[in-house]
Amino acid sequence: MGSGVLGYGVAIPRRRIRIEEINDVWKNMPLQAVKGRKVKERGVLGPDEDTVTLGADAAQKAMKMSGLDREKIGALILGTQTSPYHTRPAASMLVDILGLRNDVFATDIQFSGKSGTSALLIALAYVNSGMAEAAIAIGSDTLSYHVSPGDSQEYVASSGACAMVVGRGAGIAEIEKSASYTTDTPDYFRLDGERYIRSGGSAMTNTGVGLQENMLGAWKSVNGNKAYAPDSFRYLAIQQEDGKAPFQVGQMLGFSKEQITPGFFSDFLGDCGSASALISLAKVLDGAAPDERIAAISYGSGAGSDALILKTTSKIGKIYRKPSVSDLISRKTMVDYSTYIKLERKYDTHERKTSTFD
Amino acid sequence: MWSKSEPIYRIATQSTAKSWRNRFARYRLVGTHCPSCGMDHFPGRHVCPKCHERDLVAKEFSRTGRVVCTAVDHSPLMGHGEEVPKPFAIVKMDGNGPHVVSDVVDCDLEQVKEGLGVELVLRKWRRESNGNYTYGYKFRPISSEE
Numbered sequence: 341m342g343s344g345v346l347g348y349g350v351a352i353p354r355r356r357i358r359i360e361e362i363n364d365v366w367k368n369m370p371l372q373a374v375k376g377r378k379v380k381e382r383g384v385l386g387p388d389e390d391t392v393t394l395g396a397d398a399a400q401k402a403m404k405m406s407g408l409d410r411e412k413i414g415a416l417i418l419g420t421q422t423s424p425y426h427t428r429p430a431a432s433m434l435v436d437i438l439g440l441r442n443d444v445f446a447t448d449i450q451f452s453g454k455s456g457t458s459a460l461l462i463a464l465a466y467v468n469s470g471m472a473e474a475a476i477a478i479g480s481d482t483l484s485y486h487v488s489p490g491d492s493q494e495y496v497a498s499s500g501a502c503a504m505v506v507g508r509g510a511g512i513a514e515i516e517k518s519a520s521y522t523t524d525t526p527d528y529f530r531l532d533g534e535r536y537i538r539s540g541g542s543a544m545t546n547t548g549v550g551l552q553e554n555m556l557g558a559w560k561s562v563n564g565n566k567a568y569a570p571d572s573f574r575y576l577a578i579q580q581e582d583g584k585a586p587f588q589v590g591q592m593l594g595f596s597k598e599q600i601t602p603g604f605f606s607d608f609l610g611d612c613g614s615a616s617a618l619i620s621l622a623k624v625l626d627g628a629a630p631d632e633r634i635a636a637i638s639y640g641s642g643a644g645s646d647a648l649i650l651k652t653t654s655k656i657g658k659i660y661r662k663p664s665v666s667d668l669i670s671r672k673t674m675v676d677y678s679t680y681i682k683l684e685r686k687y688d689t690h691e692r693k694t695s696t697f698d
Numbered sequence: 699m700w701s702k703s704e705p706i707y708r709i710a711t712q713s714t715a716k717s718w719r720n721r722f723a724r725y726r727l728v729g730t731h732c733p734s735c736g737m738d739h740f741p742g743r744h745v746c747p748k749c750h751e752r753d754l755v756a757k758e759f760s761r762t763g764r765v766v767c768t769a770v771d772h773s774p775l776m777g778h779g780e781e782v783p784k785p786f787a788i789v790k791m792d793g794n795g796p797h798v799v800s801d802v803v804d805c806d807l808e809q810v811k812e813g814l815g816v817e818l819v820l821r822k823w824r825r826e827s828n829g830n831y832t833y834g835y836k837f838r839p840i841s842s843e844e
Contacts, residue, residue, distance in 0.1 A: 354804045387704075387780040388803070388821040392833060396820040424700075424831055433833065437725040437820060439758070486699075535699035663841060671841075673806070683780070685701040692706065 341518075343467045344511030344653070345504050346408060346474065348622045349401025350665050351394045352500040352609060355384040356672045357680045359495045365677050366490050374495050378583025381672075382610030383498035384680045385484050391420045392430050394501035395480035396437045398615075402476065402503040403438065405659060410438060412507070414472025415445040417462045419455030419614045421640075422482045423448055426532065434478070445472065452528065453579060454640030455479060455614035456502060461518055461646055463506050474507035481613030485684050488536035496582045498610030502618035512656040513625060513634065518648045521557030525550050528641035550643045551589060555579075558645035559593050559637060568649065570594035574632035577621035579639040580606035586620075595635070602627055609669050617646075623665040630654045704825070705780075711827045722756070724834035727818065729796065731757035740796035761818040762840065763791035763798070768810050785810040789837055801836045815840045 358381050363371050395418055403410065416438075418431040431446040445466065451458045456479015463475035480501035487497035506515070527544040530537045539545050576595040578586045583606050590600040603620040606612075612619055617638030624634055629652065636648045663671075681687055720741065722728035729740030734751040740759060745752055767788040774782060786801045787810060802810045803821060816837035823834040 386803070386821075388801075388823075388836070390822060390831070392831075393820050393822060396833075436721055437833070439726055533699060535701070667841075671804075685703045687703055689703045691702050692708075 341464070341468055341515050343464055343506055343508055344514040346507045346511040347402045347406025347505040348503065348625060349398040349405060350500070350502045350619055350622050350668060351397035352668055353383045353385050353389055354671060354673050355386060355675050355683070356381040357384050357675055357677065361677045362494055368490060369492060376584065377496060378607055379496045379610050381608050382496055383484055383500065384675055385482050385499045385684050387683050387685065390424050391422050391480045391482050392424065392433055394499065395478045395503065396434060398480065398501040398503035399434060399438055399476055399478055402505045406505040408474055408505060410440055412474045413440050413444060413476055415463060415466040415475035416440060417459035417475070417477050418448045419459030419477065419479045420448060420481055421450050421452050421455055421614060422486050451644060452640035452642050453613045453616060454638040454644060454646050456618045457638035457646035460504055460618070461520065464515060464518065467506055467508060474505060476503055476505050478503040479614035479618045481615055483611055483613040486530065486535060486537050489681065489686050491536070493537070496611045498612050500609065500612035500615040500619055502615045502622050504618060510653045512659055513650045513652045516649045516651055517562050518646065519558055519562035520644060520646045521554050521561060522644040523554060525643035527643055550641060551585060551639055552592065554643050554645040555589055555637050555639055556593065558647040562647040562649060572633055573599060573635045575602050575624040575628065575634045576600050577603040577617060577624045577634060577636040579617045579637065580604070580620060581611045583607045605665055605669060619665060625656065626661050626664040628652045628656055630657055706825045706829055711824060714826050714828060714830055717826050717832050724823070724832070725820065727759040727761065727791065727798065727835060728756055729759060730754040738796065740798065759795040760792040763789040763795065763816060765810065765812055765814040765816060766790050766797065768812065770807065783807065787837065789816055798835070803836050804838045809839055
């Protein structure tokens, strides 16, 4: 395809809550069942954080790693399902936050949990067509803020962002091929004006119509006629709604545990939505050596999947990859249930509390 | 969807126009530099206080710096506090940059000491008077690995 990843960056909130804390309050599922999802801790958003701040942090890190002059960026695409705005792009703020030129293409896009990889596909389209010399794609979500207390997703919903700077030339990882798959499947949704994401019921979420069908469809499309055998890949970077699905779906697609583990991170962080597949890819790139092939597959409810095939170049051994995704996940502060509710503002109150000045 | 519990503060609340005018200062520490006498200003000025020059140029200051002085807010005013206790610091930016005051985030209270190396990170500030969100600089410790 002639384009590649020039740099990447990840941003996650610092605080975490243990699943036992949530289960102690609600007792809405047997603890064994919750543990079966293989997420031990999930991220808690701070009161001064949101999709824009996480996205800005990730993008700054990606720009720094790429070494690219900010004038070279011709497009910025923010992929999120939790933008603070319905009217008004968050991407325009990111253009000024990062100090990019004003004559750039900037937009927010939404496809549930695959908004980040979809942003990456659009960025690649801009670069490959020559419409931009380089582009930034950001996947950023504050899912934890948009999941209701007492909901089964409360055990896994988290927040995070990952940015990728892409440009002409192979960079640190060349993108060989990409493909997508889209179906009308209402497995998770959130209507305009609603705060909390809801599911379409277990027929949508627990059968194969969502996750499995769409990810298999995208994988078949990108790896048409089994052009690459599973063992020609060193890694699989995959969407991580919990700690179990990545291994289940990955193995269904023909990958082994050894290929999936290097990109696995959700056991101590949770579901980062639009950032999920990109954070998995970043974690793979953190530890990758030159000339290794990577498969990256995302999933977004509604539903659809994007799949990419990348290959690292010799440059990957020469860049500074610290702090790594693992470093960031290990830098944490634990909070209890009541603090988490206070910080993520999941309580009802009046819009103007009577202050000391009244 | 917005949360009713996210406060719109009643003191020092900017209008959208006012916060729009200082957005580069908030996002990237952009101030001004006087080409006549060489003085740097942050926040940016229209007239140099030293030599009264009006043709000032925009200057983006360093994103990293060292903590010069710290304080901790243990008792935020009712209706104005979310994180308690909240550490904040005066930071001297690198490259003979300005002194800047803001919160120190993502670390334990004990870490916030004079001499701590910090970097700029974008976070939410106070909402504008009409409720719109504003973003601006806060500081985060730089780890030894970075």
